[in-house]
Amino acid sequence: MRQDTNNLPDVVYDVRGLNLWYGETHALKDVNLQILKNHVTAIIGPSGCGKSTFIKTLNRMIENVPGVRTSGEILYHGRDIFDKDLRVEELRTKVGMVFQKPNPFPKSIYENVLYGPKIHGIKNKQLLMEILETSLKASALWDEVKDRLDDNAYGLSGGQQQRLCIARCLAVQPDIILMDEPTSALDPIATSRIEELINRLKKDYTIAIVTHSMQQAARISDRTAYFLLGELVEYDYTERIFSNPRDQRTEDYITGRFG
Amino acid sequence: MDGRTDVRKMIQDNISHKANRVDAVMPKFLLVMASMSVLTTVGIVLTLFFDAFKFFRQVPLSEVFSTDLAPLSADPSFGILPLINGTIFTSLIAMMVAVPIGLAAAVYLSQFASFNKRKVLKPMLELLAGVPTIVYGFFAYSFVTPLLMRLIPSLGSKNVISPGIVMGIMIIPMVASLSEDAMNAVPDAMREGALGLGSTRFEVAVKVVLPAAISGIVASFVLAISRAIGETMIVTIASGSNKNFSFDITQSMQTMTSYIVEFTSGDAGAGTTGYYSLYAVGLILFVFTLLMNLLAQYISKKYREVY
Ligand SMILES: Nc1ncnc2c1ncn2[C@@H]1O[C@H](COP(=O)(O)OP(=O)(O)O)[C@@H](O)[C@H]1O
Ligand SMILES: [Mg+2]
Secondary structure (H helix, E strand, O other): OOOHHHOOOOEEEEEEEEEEEEOOEEEEEEEEEEEEOOOEEEEEOOOOOOHHHHHHHHOOHHHHOOOEEEEEEEEEOOEEOOOOOOOHHHHHHHEEEEOOOOOOOOOEHHHHHHHHHHHOOOOOHHHHHHHHHHHHHHOOOHHHHOOOOOOEHHHOOHHHHHHHHHHHHHOOOOOEEEEEOOOOOOOHHHHHHHHHHHHHHOOOOEEEEEOOOHHHHHHHOOEEEEEEOOEEEEEEEHHHHHHOOOOHHHHHHHOOOOO | OOHHHHHHHHHHHHHHHOOOHHHHHHHHHHHHHHHHHHHHHHHHHHHHHHHHHHHHHHOOHHHHOOOOEEOOOOOOEEOOHHHHHHHHHHHHHHHHHHHHHHHHHHHHHHHHOOHHHHHHHHHHHHHHHHOOHHHHHHHHHHHHHHHHHHHOOOOOOOOOHHHHHHHHHHHHHHHHHHHHHHHHOOOHHHHHHHHHOOOOHHHHHHHHHHHHOHHHHHHHHHHHHHHHHHOOHHHHHHOOOOOOOOOOOOOOOOOHHHHHHHHHHOOOOOOOHHHHHHHHHHHHHHHHHHHHHHHHHHHHHHOOOOO
16 A cells, blocks of 8 residues: 555545534534654644544544534545444554543553453463563653552553553554543643653654644644644644644634634 | 612611521421431340340350251240341342342443433333332242242242342342442543443443442442341242251241241230340341441442542
8 A cells, every 4th residue: 555656655544525513513524634654643723623523533432422423434544434344443453542631440550551452362471461561661651660560550640640541552552543632631741751752652653643732733743733613724744834834724823813 | 769778778687687596496406307317226226235135145145056946836946047047048049130130230221221221221120129028029929939830840839049039139220220320430531441442342341340330339239138138028928937947949948037027926925035036136137237238338448449
């Protein structure tokens, strides 16, 4: 699938004409966008513009909300995720998700990280220990927790819990990680640690991150998508969005004249 | 004239004239009402203790904790073990019915049922809890026992299995409803976390929600056991009054509660040892259920998940 000839990066998600309704509320309006491999894609926009809705549609988590309807296509590596034959569990093992508030399970650190591998049938003890260590190292948490892997995850600080959730997500070796305002519940120091982490992860992963902070988008992302009232107003290289936006509405937003 | 001043003056007048008597008396009256139930409980416990004490003075402990129960014979004997045995067997069978069914119902209702199904099913389930126990007893004796006799020809017309099963049915709503509450209290964020890792809904229920709610669930079991231990009508009607010490659940066994029923409805003369034995059995029953309730509280505190 690689389009080497044009030297273009792989497309992980190709969203085509996506509409979404909560009952009568038209929350996403004809969204077209491509998420590129090994890129960090930031999704910004004022509160209520549909950022969470959009990102939750990518792994079909949105279906847990009663009365949601969609139209259009979302191709994940060329395959429509709304395809009847597609198993949503399979999609979600490849598409990891990190939530706004850290949500570890009320289990030990060990059990949290290995939850995914275990339910997906990995039993070999040695392999599990390897996964544990790699995931915790990749999420920059290993040094802080390696001596208390059996402690309950709720004994960790908020920032550590969020990194644990990232480790839990990495443990099933996803292809892309979706993050919905992962630092909004954290203090500035914990936030900068997560940002560093994202910078390191993008070497091996594709990341789509919703953020309410334009500075954060500017710091960590390669591409930025600006949503307003359910519409994708502009999607471009992050530098371009912040230095030379094409749409007046984008400019208003990033210069602080809006929201 | 300014209307506002008028209202202010009226309020001031009313406040200064308001009688304080009601406010002074009311809390005391409420306290008396509230104390009523506490005092009653204390009274019951004291009566139990005093009359049970008289029993234990007349009957040596070695006899009390024997398997020999013959309160009405010429040479009476008051071993309580057959009654404890009967109580444990009926309660165990009840739990074997109520735990799996109640838990399955709770998992279904809280994790799978759509809003509309839940709206219909839950009240129906709770209706079970409102059926008078005498009806359950009759149901056990005249319906379940004959049905079971077709499967087990040697089944006695009074036996332990049938009331055990029916008692289990009776406490299903208790297990289901309390367990469901415990599972509903698990935050949605945790379910989303598990779903996001590719869990099926069943995996979410069993691997995440159940463990997170375990303290509430186990507490519901313990409360259900204590309900089964104290249940009277069903066992009196369907399990009979056989005082032999045996482990044969196809035959009649007497429980602590039905012993008390048998004796109070007969004519145990006040002051006789048999009369005091009622209080002794009552006291033991009380201690049993009290321990169960304490255990339930302990479990829900100790294993309460922090999230
Ligand atoms: N569960 C829901 N039911 C109905 N409407 C919803 C629901 N969730 C979000 N919405 C609506 O959809 C729009 C987009 O919401 P959301 O995606 O949460 O915005 P954002 O994450 O950008 O703040 C809002 O108008 C919101 O009111
Ligand atoms: Mg949001």
